[in-house]
Amino acid sequence: MNPGHPSDPPVRFADAEEINPLQLLLDLHDHAVARTPGTGLDDVLTELGLSAAVVSWWTRWQPSLIHTALRAGADLTDIAKATGLDASDVLRRWRRWADVQTRLDIDGRPSVDPIEVRAIERRLGSGVVR
Incomplete structure (x- = not known):
């Protein structure tokens, strides 16, 4: 440490x-x-x-905490207000982080489950899903 x-x-x-x-x-x-x-x-x-x-x-x-907030059910507006960022910036930071984390291999598994990421994207709406 x-x-x-x-x-x-x-x-x-x-x-x-x-x-x-x-x-x-x-x-x-x-x-x-x-x-x-x-x-x-x-x-x-x-x-x-x-x-x-x-x-x-x-x-x-910050992107990890954004992911935690999304997992807890927060929407982009909630997170934008909490961070002082635009919703588009929140989404961009989270997506960039999630892209890396879903490709990061730890003992044969991704750091973040791609299925969980896709579920969050679907919940956020059609403008968010790739």
Whole structure:
């Protein structure tokens, strides 16, 4: 597992990306709360590195959470409101993720069942089904 907290605050994205994602959020919060007008260069770079790592992490995880919401019965409008994205962006991100996951082989089985993906597409409507 990723280290929970580095010994020195990260100043570079590569260092921040090594931190556990949930710890990143806590570190970014703590760092932003402690910032003052006289904050030095390392403090600003640390916040920038933490922010970039949080965005990178979230970009990779958001489609999985979209899939979870779809499995739970949410529609594109619900998810668009929750994410602040357009429904077309929600669909594009989910589709790209689902395409990879249905082709990803884990012990002879796809990471996500293609039948489940097709069922979600059918539920979402005729404009969604390929």
